[in-house]
Amino acid sequence: MRQSTFLAALLAPATLFLGVFFLGPLLIIAVFSLLTPGLYGGVEWSFYHQNYGRIFGWADGIMEIYEPVYLQILLRSLGFAALTVGLCLVICYPVAFWVARLPPRARLFCLFLVTLPFFSSLIVRLYAWLLILKPSGLLNQTLLATGLIQTPLEILYTQSAVVLGLVYVMVPFMFLPLYSAIDNLDRSMVEASMDLGANRVQTFTKVVLPQTLPGIIGGAVIVFIPSVGNFIVPDVLGGAKGLMVGNLVEQQFLSARNWPFGAALAMIVMGVVLATLLYASARARSAAHA
Amino acid sequence: MSLLSVRGARRVFQTPEGGRLAALDGVDLQVGAEEFVTLLGPSGCGKTTLLRAISGFEALDEGTIHLQGADLLRLAPYRRPVNTVFQSYALFGHMSVARNVGYALEVRGMGRAARQARVDEALEKVGLSGLGARAIGQLSGGQRQRVALARAIVAEPRLLLLDEPLSALDRNLRQQMQLELKALQARLGIAFVFVTHDQEEALTMSDRVVVMRKGRIEQIGPPREIYRKPRTRFVAEFIGETNLFDLDAQGRTPEGLIFAVPNPPAARFTACLRPSDFHLAEQGIAGVVTKVVYLGADLHLYVQPKVGGPELRVTARDHAAAPVVGAEVHLGHDPEALHLLEA
Amino acid sequence: MKVYALALGLMASAASIQAAGAETLALYNWGDYINPEILAGFTAETGIEVTLDTYSSNEEMLAKIQAGATGYDIVFPSVHMNDIMLKLGLLEKTDINLSPGFAAIDPANLRSKEDPDSAYCLPYAWGTVGIFYNEKVTGPITGWADYFAAAEKGAKVTLLDDMREVVAVGLIMTGKSVNSTDPADLQGAVDYLLSQKSKVAAFTYDSMSMLTSGDIGAAHFFVGGNVFFTQTPDVKYVIPVEGATMYQENICVLKTAPNKAAAKAFMEFYLRPEIAALNVAQQFNGTANVPARDLVPDFIKQNPTINVPAETLTRLQIFEDLGAGLKLYDRAWNTIRTAQ
Numbered sequence: 001m002r003q004s005t006f007l008a009a010l011l012a013p014a015t016l017f018l019g020v021f022f023l024g025p026l027l028i029i030a031v032f033s034l035l036t037p038g039l040y041g042g043v044e045w046s047f048y049h050q051n052y053g054r055i056f057g058w059a060d061g062i063m064e065i066y067e068p069v070y071l072q073i074l075l076r077s078l079g080f081a082a083l084t085v086g087l088c089l090v091i092c093y094p095v096a097f098w099v100a101r102l103p104p105r106a107r108l109f110c111l112f113l114v115t116l117p118f119f120s121s122l123i124v125r126l127y128a129w130l131l132i133l134k135p136s137g138l139l140n141q142t143l144l145a146t147g148l149i150q151t152p153l154e155i156l157y158t159q160s161a162v163v164l165g166l167v168y169v170m171v172p173f174m175f176l177p178l179y180s181a182i183d184n185l186d187r188s189m190v191e192a193s194m195d196l197g198a199n200r201v202q203t204f205t206k207v208v209l210p211q212t213l214p215g216i217i218g219g220a221v222i223v224f225i226p227s228v229g230n231f232i233v234p235d236v237l238g239g240a241k242g243l244m245v246g247n248l249v250e251q252q253f254l255s256a257r258n259w260p261f262g263a264a265l266a267m268i269v270m271g272v273v274l275a276t277l278l279y280a281s282a283r284a285r286s287a288a289h290a
Numbered sequence: 291m292s293l294l295s296v297r298g299a300r301r302v303f304q305t306p307e308g309g310r311l312a313a314l315d316g317v318d319l320q321v322g323a324e325e326f327v328t329l330l331g332p333s334g335c336g337k338t339t340l341l342r343a344i345s346g347f348e349a350l351d352e353g354t355i356h357l358q359g360a361d362l363l364r365l366a367p368y369r370r371p372v373n374t375v376f377q378s379y380a381l382f383g384h385m386s387v388a389r390n391v392g393y394a395l396e397v398r399g400m401g402r403a404a405r406q407a408r409v410d411e412a413l414e415k416v417g418l419s420g421l422g423a424r425a426i427g428q429l430s431g432g433q434r435q436r437v438a439l440a441r442a443i444v445a446e447p448r449l450l451l452l453d454e455p456l457s458a459l460d461r462n463l464r465q466q467m468q469l470e471l472k473a474l475q476a477r478l479g480i481a482f483v484f485v486t487h488d489q490e491e492a493l494t495m496s497d498r499v500v501v502m503r504k505g506r507i508e509q510i511g512p513p514r515e516i517y518r519k520p521r522t523r524f525v526a527e528f529i530g531e532t533n534l535f536d537l538d539a540q541g542r543t544p545e546g547l548i549f550a551v552p553n554p555p556a557a558r559f560t561a562c563l564r565p566s567d568f569h570l571a572e573q574g575i576a577g578v579v580t581k582v583v584y585l586g587a588d589l590h591l592y593v594q595p596k597v598g599g600p601e602l603r604v605t606a607r608d609h610a611a612a613p614v615v616g617a618e619v620h621l622g623h624d625p626e627a628l629h630l631l632e633a
Numbered sequence: 634m635k636v637y638a639l640a641l642g643l644m645a646s647a648a649s650i651q652a653a654g655a656e657t658l659a660l661y662n663w664g665d666y667i668n669p670e671i672l673a674g675f676t677a678e679t680g681i682e683v684t685l686d687t688y689s690s691n692e693e694m695l696a697k698i699q700a701g702a703t704g705y706d707i708v709f710p711s712v713h714m715n716d717i718m719l720k721l722g723l724l725e726k727t728d729i730n731l732s733p734g735f736a737a738i739d740p741a742n743l744r745s746k747e748d749p750d751s752a753y754c755l756p757y758a759w760g761t762v763g764i765f766y767n768e769k770v771t772g773p774i775t776g777w778a779d780y781f782a783a784a785e786k787g788a789k790v791t792l793l794d795d796m797r798e799v800v801a802v803g804l805i806m807t808g809k810s811v812n813s814t815d816p817a818d819l820q821g822a823v824d825y826l827l828s829q830k831s832k833v834a835a836f837t838y839d840s841m842s843m844l845t846s847g848d849i850g851a852a853h854f855f856v857g858g859n860v861f862f863t864q865t866p867d868v869k870y871v872i873p874v875e876g877a878t879m880y881q882e883n884i885c886v887l888k889t890a891p892n893k894a895a896a897k898a899f900m901e902f903y904l905r906p907e908i909a910a911l912n913v914a915q916q917f918n919g920t921a922n923v924p925a926r927d928l929v930p931d932f933i934k935q936n937p938t939i940n941v942p943a944e945t946l947t948r949l950q951i952f953e954d955l956g957a958g959l960k961l962y963d964r965a966w967n968t969i970r971t972a973q
Contacts, residue, residue: 039956040717041692042699067964069971130839134848135789156848157835191347192380194368196394197445203368206397210384239835240794243970254692255796256963 026270033263041257051264070248074268077245080159081227084166085220088174091167092219096179111179114172126165126236133161133237157239165233170226174219181215217284225273245269292320293481294344294449299353301339301505313339314350315505321449321483326475328484328492331502332528337485340502341451344483345374357449374451377458379438381426387413387437388422394445412440415474432463439471443478450475452484456491468494489529493517501525517564521632526562533563533602534631545599547575550625560631563623565590565605570613571622577602579617584608593619657682658895661697661705663882664689666758668915675902681895690795698723698887706890707899709882712744713954715754718885719747720954725886727897729755734904742921744881744951755900756921758912759881760856761941761949762798763872765841770850776873777806780851784832788850791843794836796966797952798853798878802826803965805876811950814958823965827972836970844868855880856939859917863932870938872945879949881921 036048053059055074059066099110117125132138135152143149155161189211193203209216231246240247245265252262301314313336321327329337342348344355346367355362362370373394382390389396392409400408413419416436421429429437435455442450452471456464472495475482486492492499493513501508501516501524509521520526526534535543537559541551549561576596583590589612591604604621606612613619658675660667664687672683686705688694691714698708699721710718718724729735730751742756743749766774771783784790792799801811803822813819840852841861845868852858862868884903886896902908909920910928917939920926926940933939941949955962 040699040721041695065964067967069967073967073971127839134843134846136846136848157837186378186380188376188378188380189382191345191367192374192376192382192441193393193397194366195345195347195372195374196397196441197368198393198397199366199368202397206393207382211382213384235794235837236839239791239837240970241835243967247970248967251796251963251966253696254690255966256959257692257695258960258963259696 029263029266029270032260033267035260037258037260041259043260048260051260052268054261055264055268070265073243073248074245074272076242077228077269078272080163080166080242080244081224083163084170084227085174085223087163087167088170088223089178089216089220091171092175092178093182093216096175096182099179100183100185114175114179117172122169122232123236126169126232129161129165129168130156130236133164156237157241159238159242162234162238162242162244165237166227166230169230169233170223173222173226177215177218177222178212179215181212181218185211214284217280221277221280224276228273229269293323293325293358294319294321294483295354295356296320296340296344297354297356299340299343299355300351301336301343301348302351312336312505314343314353317353317502317505317507319500319507319510321481322497323448323481324476324479326472326482326484326495326497327500328486328496328498329500329502330486330489330492330528331508332487334504335502336505337487337500337502338453339505341374341453341483341485344370344449345372345451346370371447372449372451373442373445373447374453375438375442375455377454379434379455381434381437381441383426385426386422387418387424387426387429390426390437391422391440391444393441398445408444409440412444415443415477416440417470431458432467435459435467439474443474443480447480449481449483450478452482454485454487456486457488464491465494471495493529501528503528519629520562523560523631526629526631531565531603533565533568533600535561535563537561543599545595545597547595547597547599549628551628551630555630561628562631563628565603567627568602568604568621568623570604570606571620574620574622575602576618576620579613579615579619582613582615591619593621655680655682656892656895657684658707658892658899659683659705660685660707660709660899661694662687662707662709666709666882666916668912670915671903671908671911674908674911675899678902679895679898681892681898683899698889703889704891705887706892706896708885708887709757710754710885711952712881712883713952715745715883715885716747716954719745719753723888724753725888725890725893725896726753727755727886727893727900728752729897729900729904732901732904734901737904737906737909737922737924739921739923742881745883746953754883754885755903757882757884757903758916758918758920759879760918761872761938762793762853762855762878762880763870763938764851765844765854765858765862765868765870766851767844767847767849767868769867770847774851774869774871776871776875777802778875780873781829781832783851784829789834789848790832790851790853791835791837791840791849792833792853794838796962799826799836799969800962800965801878801950801952802853805873805878805950811878812953812955814955814961816961819961819965823968826969830969830972855918857917859936859939860915872938872941872949874948876948876950879951881951 032043033051034047034049035043036046038044050059050064054064054066055070057066099107102110133156140152144152185208189207190203193207198206229246231244231250234240234242234244234247249262249265252258252265296317296319299314299317300312303311303313305311317340329340331337339348343350344362346365350363357371382393388409391412392405395405395408409422413422416439418433418436418440421433426434438455456467459467468491484495496513498510499513499516500510503524509516509525516525517529520529523534526532535547535549537543537549537551539554539557541549541554551561577593579591580594580601581592587608589606589608591606591613593602593604595602602621658681660683662685672685675681676683691711694708694710695714695718738751738756742759743751745754748754764774764780771788774780774783780790792802800822803826804811804813804818806825807821809818809822834849840849840854841858843849844852845861845865856870859870884900886893890896906922906924906928909922909925913920913925913929913933917933919939919941937945
């Protein structure tokens, strides 16, 4: 009894912190999403369901108009995020394996390299990509000089550039949990599998993959969530043409002055993310107990 | 013809300091079809390297390994008809006990129903009937050991490799498992190659013990021969406790103890006597008891000879009149028991 | 615990620095929108330390102020935002129009509908939004028709990543007011822009460096972009013949300003022609300060796109507050950006 009181006292600051700085804003967004937009930003304190109606189809057609474009943008964002997760996984999995086999010093150095991008601003790094990808940029100049292409590749301001940028930003977030899972993988399990007659493919699918699944799921979740809501990458590298839901939210607050609609969009993104998270954690739990 | 035949096995590793270390330095070994062979030696002697070379997880720089006449070195690990019980067990945590045990059959493409019967059979052999549905996390250490064993025998290999499988168990369980393993090996009628650094374990279970040192085989023989007739000083010291004497052609130690040696092999040589070969007598080597270790039925005495030299270790029966520290004793021995070392 | 202690220590020392330091004035301005020499000059003369935070849209600034951001003395809203902020009661009356230096201000620049006499805010700077183009790539461009024609022929062109500026291009090209709230007008503008969208490489503010490097041929941008092209005669700026938008920002003091006296002092400092001219020389835009127009460098004075002649002024429109009509623009903007 005394121990649990002690524990509660220990946890109180953290709980309070989370309550004030995490749940508080969340609650504000949830409430705002159900209020009437103020003419000049802010909200009017009267219930208004049409913020969601604009998105899902029950707008009255006079004050608000239902437009499928919002769901389209949401779906596109989910698609981009899923593609980003897939590409990050394909890139990071073999590399994490390779790094895990390096001698300790080289391994530390590689981990340091992976975290290096965090030392500089995301915006700066994305502008660097803009310089690389533009028609007169490094990539095209190199390819032209080597004669691999005759005319510059049109990458900048395309959806490919958006996905490329997202993958670039998210790779470290995929790498670290994957590396941790792969590094913790008991090598003798791989040997046991082969010793029992499983070839490399069987060993990978039946032992390595399931054993590293928690890392894969963890990485996928931390890549997916920020990817869905990202608005900087589509702005800088997509030329604001490949609109994602994050851009839409940003626009509601920073140019359309429609906070409740922005809040409603944010709530929907949060709902999707929450559903993803619940699904993933259920999968991870079943993977751990199988 | 022997089941397993290792000839001229050499394996050299690069040490982190840039030196070269021969983990295997010309090893020859034959293992019979139903034989229990133990590789024994201190860590770094090459025993595990030899085991891994047989299972395929270590390559050889030189030499050959044949199983039933087939060249094992040409086969990838997963094609070699041998199975291994790993020191850490290496059980698949994401699979049930039954799926772990049936893994070797599953990857060979055997159907679920056929697999089930073989899995049940293997579980029964290791005394785990009915636990197939359990998760690995729900098992005790001893049970995991048995699952690892069942998993390794389910495909009916001709040769089972065991890499210090008992080292994680407590003493009682270990002794019980030693007997069970020996019985299982006899029942299965297959060969076991068992790696350990525990000489007691080696002596208890093996048909033959292979004592290794620095990548070479020091001696191969049945446990009794290894214990009673060690070939070298290293074997004599590594297996059990012993008293070593450096003797000249007259059977004298530098301090002046004299032993009866009918046919001295050289001007200088070494002989050994096990502690149990000494007995307390009316006359013989005079000395003072410096330490008494109580072992239950027996006592272990440390006796300092009056003429000097190293202390002697002596096993004596415990009884009311047993010597105490400081007592003056005389030690006698059966002259037949004195064993001359080759090196 | 250590971390907390450290944080507390930092906060305490920050507070003590502020308490011990001199009087301060906190500006909240658009990024790169004031000549740093002005701030240094103000501090040198008055001893008042100036801090500068920046924003990138009127709405961002408004949202922050509405959300309760305090500590700022002066903001630089566009005229329509100036009106909104007055309606919302966020601004402080300064009586700057009673200051002796106010005679220098061109009455044409008193554009606020809510504050026609400049009792609250002081006109800060103004300029046009037009087309920068690399003549070698696109040939001569006089307006939006040429711009889209050049794009048609393969030149890469960009529009601003700005809701109202882009919709305004559509409204101008269909002959409507850039402040129209008639849904039919907006539909026409959207239709026009959609018909041109495939030719537009991107909606972006990053066009100036790309124009320098030759990666794009023409870009929709503010007149201030001229700063980048003083040494590149091939890159030119034009105020489109079809019409264009103009902007003007005013210096306003917030009702919540902690140091209103210093804020008023800054406004009066900025009334001086030589100070206003300092800004033009660095920003390449227009000033409301009539005597200052004669103090700017010659190449700016002689550039008709910066020092705009009266006949050009007639084809410029300035954004007004749209009230609830903004929703139409939001919808139009989403449609334009998502159409494939």
